[in-house]
Amino acid sequence: MKQYTIGDVSKRLGISRDSLRFYEKKGIITPQKLENGYRCYSYEDMRKLLDIMFYRRLNFSIEDINRILHQSSFGSYYTMIQEKIAEEEREVERHRRSLIHLKYLTQLYKNIDDYLNDYDIRPLRRYYKVDETLIDKLAVHDLCYIYQEYQLREGMPGQVDEYYLFAADTAAIIGLEEQLSGRLFIQHERCVYTVIASASRIPDTRSIMKAVCWARDQGYKLEGTAYGGFLLSCAVDEMQTAVPEEADVSQPVYYIELYLPLKE
Secondary structure, three states: OOOOEEHHHHHHHOOOOOHHHHHOOOOOOOOEEOOOOOOOOOOOHHHHHHHHHHHHHOOOOOHHHHHHHHOOOOOHHHHHHHHHHEEEEEEHHHHHHHHHHHHHHHHHHHHHHHHHHHHHEEEEEEEEEOOOHHHHHOOHHHHHEEEEEOOOOOOEEEEEEEEEEEHHHHHHHOOOHHHHHOOEEEEEEEEEEEEEEEOOOOOHHHHHHHHHHHHOOOOEEEEOEEEEEEEEEEEOOOOOOOOOOOOOOOOEEEEEEEEEEEEO
16 A cells, blocks of 8 residues: 655645644554654545544534544534534624624724714614613623713703613624514614714713704704713824813723704
8 A cells, every 4th residue: 555755745735744743643643653763644544634624624623533533423423513513603603793893893983083073963773772681681791882861951961871772783683683672772863963082981061062052053953862872992092182181191082972862
């Protein structure tokens, strides 16, 4: 039977010599050692290496591959495949959630870039109000946002509430609409929208009043509430925004979005 040197195997299969030695150390393959110290690989070793490459491509660990090749029965092989499917499905879900976050962060960046200290009229999309018990039950800690609600009185705005929100479109993407059916939510068709820079994660009342004054100057009638939500923070104020004078210039800058619902 033809024998192959470590160089032959490395070239034919595209596996580094270090990897071949590693597989040997783990006991997955056992090439013959000649008197001169060189390793010789049989056709069976080559086939086994192809199997290793196949299972590695499916993200099986070295330990699991060793079990498959040397310890598995027909039944245990099926069990291992099903366990791997479940593991990969969890990874797919994790990546899907990561994509939701990344796409959302991209939109946040665009909002800041377009509307920092500027104004727009836009809807406040539906957000469900969720408590910590429901968040734990649905395991959506990483997908919730904290918003503050303000009442716009004659003087300065006053905070009246703070709660966790879960976006309805995110619920639709990950299949949680039924579990959230009947929950309280906030949603407004038309709002004054702006983004502010702040020295803290909560908007200062002067920034809210500035948005109120802009709305009134444009002839808009406000509903009497405002919502503030933290977007993201940066270590350096690259956009050279104005932050309160008392803020330490070495502190990070926090970007916050404001929604002021309009009367219909």
